[in-house]
Amino acid sequence: MSCKLDKSDMVAVEAHEVSYRYPDGTVGVRRASICVRSGERVVILGPNGSGKSTLLMLLDGLLQPESGYVKIFGVRLTKRNARMLRRNIGYVFQDADDMLFCATVREDLEYGPAQLDIPREEALERIKELTELFSLDEVLEKPPFRLSGGEKKRAAIAAVLSVRPRILLVDEPTANMDAESKNTLISFLNFLNAEHKITLITTTQDVEIAPQLATRIYIMGRNKETVAEGSVKEMLTDEKLLEANGLEAPCIVRLFKKLGYKNCPLTIEEAFSALSK
Numbered sequence: 248m249s250c251k252l253d254k255s256d257m258v259a260v261e262a263h264e265v266s267y268r269y270p271d272g273t274v275g276v277r278r279a280s281i282c283v284r285s286g287e288r289v290v291i292l293g294p295n296g297s298g299k300s301t302l303l304m305l306l307d308g309l310l311q312p313e314s315g316y317v318k319i320f321g322v323r324l325t326k327r328n329a330r331m332l333r334r335n336i337g338y339v340f341q342d343a344d345d346m347l348f349c350a351t352v353r354e355d356l357e358y359g360p361a362q363l364d365i366p367r368e369e370a371l372e373r374i375k376e377l378t379e380l381f382s383l384d385e386v387l388e389k390p391p392f393r394l395s396g397g398e399k400k401r402a403a404i405a406a407v408l409s410v411r412p413r414i415l416l417v418d419e420p421t422a423n424m425d426a427e428s429k430n431t432l433i434s435f436l437n438f439l440n441a442e443h444k445i446t447l448i449t450t451t452q453d454v455e456i457a458p459q460l461a462t463r464i465y466i467m468g469r470n471k472e473t474v475a476e477g478s479v480k481e482m483l484t485d486e487k488l489l490e491a492n493g494l495e496a497p498c499i500v501r502l503f504k505k506l507g508y509k510n511c512p513l514t515i516e517e518a519f520s521a522l523s524k
């Protein structure tokens with residue numbers, strides 16, 4: 248799969264046929280390609296073990312591809328420039344425990360700006376804003392390991408945003424979250440994209456939340472390749488494609504297909520409007 252965007256689009260992230268094998272010989276990803284415009288919202292959807300997290304680590308320069316390349320705003324990522332290019336990228340790991348390592352949440356939020364020599368006053372201002380935005384006041388002085396899963400994820404995202412990245416990579420943003428935390432987090436991510444023009448790339452195996460996080464989807468299959476790309480509607484209504492890659496269509500799509508609808512709704516609102524007609 249090659250980059251299909253128009254030449255005029257400002258491409259924030261491009262991976263071209265990247266492959267990676269872990270030191271023990273396991274293939275992490277195989278010839279994976281994605282291309283994301285600046286300001287876009289894209290979901291990488293795939294079953295467990297299909298290489299979603301590995302691909303994000305390649306995009307962030309934490310891993311170097313065996314073959315293929317990654318470009319950030321048109322500049323090819325190498326071992327030498329990874330540190331500099333990564334300033335554009337905020338990467339929230341699948342497991343927030345891997346990201347919060349300070350004695351308190353406040354120290355974790357202060358860590359990133361301090362690393363980049365951002366003046367103390369400016370850093371404190373940013374942290375105040377993020378604490379409010381992510382409702383973290385009550386946990387600010389707590390050690391991160393005493394936070395709930397959802398709070399940890401919010402704190403991890405806030406820590407990443409404290410360095411003002413232009414691109415946000417979030418691995419499985421809503422895993423293990425209750426409905427309210429899930430909805431709040433999805434709204435935050437969409438707010439950051441809409442108001443702060445942050446390019447948003449998320450991974451998930453949850454077809455139900457994908458329409459809320461993206462306008463475009465890349466599907467990764469069990470063979471660890473990017474096997475398809477298209478609009479949310481195209482990807483999530485293609486039952487054959489989803490099933491062939493260890494996924495299934497959202498509940499609403501399966502129900503409306505059974506009812507004989509050609510143009511299946513994806514959300515409750517769309518379903519309601521289709522049924523009211």
Ligand SMILES: Nc1ncnc2c1ncn2[C@@H]1O[C@H](COP(=O)(O)OP(=O)(O)OP(=O)(O)O)[C@@H](O)[C@H]1O
Nearest residue numbers: 269271273274275294295296297298299300301302
């Ligand atoms: N550190 C590692 N060493 C060896 N193999 C690994 C390592 N990390 C991941 N893998 C393997 O790489 C492949 C891709 O894993 P990855 O974690 O990227 O998948 P994923 O799509 O993110 O899965 P999940 O939905 O479970 O998070 C899998 O076969 C996995 O077993």
Ligand SMILES: [Mg+2]
Nearest residue numbers: 299300341418
């Ligand atoms: Mg993963």
